[in-house]
Amino acid sequence: MLPNVLARQLAREQGAYEAWLVDSDGMVTEGAASNAWIVTATGTVVTHQIDCTILRGITRTRLIEIIAAQGLTLEERRFSLEEVFGAREAFITGATTLVMPVVRIDGRQIGTGAPGPVASKLRAIFHDSAVRT
Numbered sequence: 001m002l003p004n005v006l007a008r009q010l011a012r013e014q015g016a017y018e019a020w021l022v023d024s025d026g027m028v029t030e031g032a033a034s035n036a037w038i039v040t041a042t043g044t045v046v047t048h049q050i051d052c053t054i055l056r057g058i059t060r061t062r063l064i065e066i067i068a069a070q071g072l073t074l075e076e077r078r079f080s081l082e083e084v085f086g087a088r089e090a091f092i093t094g095a096t097t098l099v100m101p102v103v104r105i106d107g108r109q110i111g112t113g114a115p116g117p118v119a120s121k122l123r124a125i126f127h128d129s130a131v132r133t
Contacts, residue, residue, distance in 0.1 A: 003021075004021070004032040004033060005032070007019035007021060007032040008032035008033055011032065017100075018031045018032060018033065018034055018102075019031065019032040020032075020084075020105065022081060023053065025078075026080050026082075027078040027079065027080055028078075028079055028080070028081060028084060029048055029053045029054055030048060030053075030054040030055065031092050031094070033094055033096075034057075034092035034093060034094035034097055034100075035048070035054065035057050035059070035060040035092065035093045036048065036090070036092060037090065037091050037092065037093065037119075038079060038083065038084055038087040038088075038089065038090045039087060039088045039090070039111075039116060039118045039119070040087055040088065041087070041088055043072070043073065043088070043118070044072075044073045044074070044075055045067055045072050045073065045075070045118065046074075046075045046076075046077060046079050046083075047060065047064075047074075047075075047076055048076070048077070048078060048079070049076040049077055049078070050076070057093065057094065057095075058095065059093045059094055059095055059097075059098060059099075059126075060093050062126070062129075063093050063099060063122060063126060066122060066125050066126060067122070070122075070125070072118070081105075084105060084110065085105070085108055085110070087110060088111045088116060089101065089110065089111050089115075089116030089117075089118055089119050090102040090103075090105070090110045090111070090119075091119040091122070091123075098123065098127065098130070099119060099122050099123035099126045100119075101115035101116060101119040101120065101123070103115065
């Protein structure tokens with residue numbers, strides 16, 4: 001977990017909330033302390049598939065259930081930074097962040113540069129379901 005801690009510390013020193021980890025192939029794996037997600041130009045929600053390179057995450061698992069209940073298309077697969085920069089939206093999930101929109105990575109705007117409708121809706125649903133349980 002040391003690389004994750006160091007990445008998050010570096011992100012904070014540069015004024016960012018979180019760092020996204022990228023493997024040697026240029027593919028996003030996860031955040032330093034979160035799971036990484038994008039919403040493609042066609043509206044598909046994408047997150048890295050479960051394998052030995054990421055933590056499953058309880059929040060991630062619950063959000064996948066919410067995505068299915070909302071009738072959204074989900075793909076669990078690898079995605080590149082290039083795809084992130086072309087995405088409509090990006091967000092992270094984690095125990096302390098729940099669902100948090102990402103509007104900028106490495107100084108580059110994601111989508112409109114404001115929280116998008118999919119991430120905002122998923123955040124509201126997640127919060128509502130957490131309050132009721």
